[in-house]
Amino acid sequence: DDIAVFKERALAYIRKAQRADGSWYGSWGICFTYAGMFALESLASVGEIYSNSERVRRGCQFLIDKQMDDGGWGESYRSCETGVYSQHENSQVVQTAWACIALMEAEYPDKGPIEKALTMITKRQQTNGEWLQEAIEGVFNKS
Numbered sequence: 001d002d003i004a005v006f007k008e009r010a011l012a013y014i015r016k017a018q019r020a021d022g023s024w025y026g027s028w029g030i031c032f033t034y035a036g037m038f039a040l041e042s043l044a045s046v047g048e049i050y051s052n053s054e055r056v057r058r059g060c061q062f063l064i065d066k067q068m069d070d071g072g073w074g075e076s077y078r079s080c081e082t083g084v085y086s087q088h089e090n091s092q093v094v095q096t097a098w099a100c101i102a103l104m105e106a107e108y109p110d111k112g113p114i115e116k117a118l119t120m121i122t123k124r125q126q127t128n129g130e131w132l133q134e135a136i137e138g139v140f141n142k143s
Contacts, residue, residue: 007046010042011042011043011046014039014042014043015055017039018039018055018058018059021058021062022058022059022060022061022062023035023036023059023062023085024036024038024039024059025083026038026080027080027139028138028139029098029137029138029139030075030076030077030079030080030095030136030137030138030139031075031077031079031080031085031139032062032066032075032079032085033063033066033073033075033095033098033099033102034095034098036059036062036063036098036099036102037098037099037101037102037105039059039102040056040059040060040102040103040105040106041101041102041105043055043056043059043106044056044105044106044107049105049106049107050106050107050108050109051107051109056106059102059106060102060103060106060108063099063102063103064103064108064113066085066087066099067099067113067116067117068087068091070091070120071091071096071113071116071117071118071119071120072091072092072093072095072096072117072120072121073091073092073095073096073098073099073117074087074088074089074090074091074092074095074096074135075087075088075092075095076088076135077135077136077139080139088135090134090135091120092134092135092137093120093121093124093131093134094134094137095137096117096120096121097121099117100114100117100118100121
C-alpha cells in the first residue's frame with residue numbers, strides 16, 4: 001500500500017511539473033533533455049505512452065522540435081542557469097542518447113528521427129568503442 005501511494009505521488013509530481021510547452025526542467029543533467037528522458041520513461045512505466053497520452057505527445061514534440069540537422073540533440077548548460085531551453089551549437093552524443101531513450105520509452109510512432117539520431121551516435125563512436133567527451137553533460141544547483 002505504501003509503495004502504491006508513493007508511486008501515485010511521484011506520478012502526480014511528474015504530471016504537475018510538466019511545462020506548457022511539453023518540457024520538464026531537470027537537475028543534475030542538462031537539463032530539459034535529461035528531465036524529458038526520465039519523465040517519459042516514468043510515465044511509460046505505468047502505461048502512459050504516445051498513443052494514449054496527450055502529455056506524452058507534448059513531451060515528445062518538445063524533444064522532436066529540438067532535434068538538430070545532423071540528427072542529434074545538443075543543449076547548453078545555460079538552460080540550467082536560465083530555466084529556458086538553450087541550444088548548444090553542436091549536437092552531443094549523451095543528450096542524443098537521452099532523447100532517443102525518451103522517444104523509445106514513449107513509443108514515439110515515427111522511427112525516422114530516432115534512426116537519424118542513432119546514425120549520428122554510431123558515426124561518433126571511436127574505433128576503440130568509446131565516445132569522446134563533448135560539452136558539459138551535468139550541473140549541480142544551476143552551477
